[in-house]
Each structure stands twice: as C-alpha cells, then as structure tokens.
Amino acid sequence: MTVGILITNGGPHPAIKLAEMNADQLIQIELSAAPDLRASGLELRAMFIAILEGFHEQLQLSERSALEEDTSRLLIPTVADQTLIEDTLTQLCAAAQATQFGEHYRKESVREAIRKVLAQYFRISMDIERSWCADRNPNDTNAKTYKQTRQAAPL
Numbered sequence: 001m002t003v004g005i006l007i008t009n010g011g012p013h014p015a016i017k018l019a020e021m022n023a024d025q026l027i028q029i030e031l032s033a034a035p036d037l038r039a040s041g042l043e044l045r046a047m048f049i050a051i052l053e054g055f056h057e058q059l060q061l062s063e064r065s066a067l068e069e070d071t072s073r074l075l076i077p078t079v080a081d082q083t084l085i086e087d088t089l090t091q092l093c094a095a096a097q098a099t100q101f102g103e104h105y106r107k108e109s110v111r112e113a114i115r116k117v118l119a120q121y122f123r124i125s126m127d128i129e130r131s132w133c134a135d136r137n138p139n140d141t142n143a144k145t146y147k148q149t150r151q152a153a154p155l
Helices: 013-027 035-069 071-075 082-097 102-106 110-134 141-152
Strands: none
Touching: 013 035, 013 110, 035 071, 035 082, 035 110, 071 110, 071 141, 082 102, 082 110, 102 110, 110 141
16 A cells, blocks of 8 residues: 655645545556566556546535535535446446456456545545635534544544
8 A cells, every 4th residue: 555645735636646646556566567567557557547537526526516515514424425436446447458457357356445445535535625625614613513523533
C-alpha cells in the first residue's frame, strides 16, 4: 500500500490527483519489470486514471451539491454508493481485458480487492468534500458538530 498526503490550499483535491493515487493502489509497476510488461502496465495505469478521474469528479460534484442543499448530510456516516463502485469496477476491468493483464482482473478475489479500494477512496473523497463544506460554513450548526466529531474521532 502506498501512503501519501495530498495538500491543497483553498479547496478539495482535483479529481485527477485522487485518480492517480487510486490507480497506484490498483496497479503497481516495478522498475525491474520486463520492458514489455512495464510498458503495458503503464498503459493500463493511464487507462485506469482516465476512468477513475471521471468517477471521482462525479462523486465530488454530487457530494458538493448535496451538501450545498443540506448541511445535515455532514452528520450522516460516509458510505460510498455501491452502484458507483460497481460501475467503476466494470469499466476498470473492461479496460484491463484489452491488455495482457485481463485474466488477472477477471479473478473474483482481485475484483473484491478493487471494490474495497474503491470504497475506501470514494469515502475519502466524500469526507474531503464534507471537511471543505464545514470550513466554508463555520457558523452552521451542522458544520460545528461535524468538526467537533472529527476532532474527537479523526479518520
């Protein structure tokens, strides 16, 4: 697992950055890999990033819009939408089928691992939106409760 920190100043992380970090959890390419495997892996990573960027952007816009309508959503547990996870998984695995890694991504154990990674990253993306919402609305009662809860039990 790769652990990193994304730092922004004044707003949520761009979807492309979340997609890149997410893709790095789904395909890891060793420098020592055979040149043809490395090239193929890098192509698949680029496909994954393109797919993931669209889904992360969709999720960010959806969460942001919902929070603008009702800040009480800040107090609801963050749960990634299963349909979004499955749609993302379907597109990722379809992209992999066009490569020499297709068989690997057909394995149910691999697909289940991807579901878990997607759920984690989508929850993180939602939580970042919630954090920025709370920051933008410091006098909102729900935002205050959210921040107190986050400080008492951080992620």
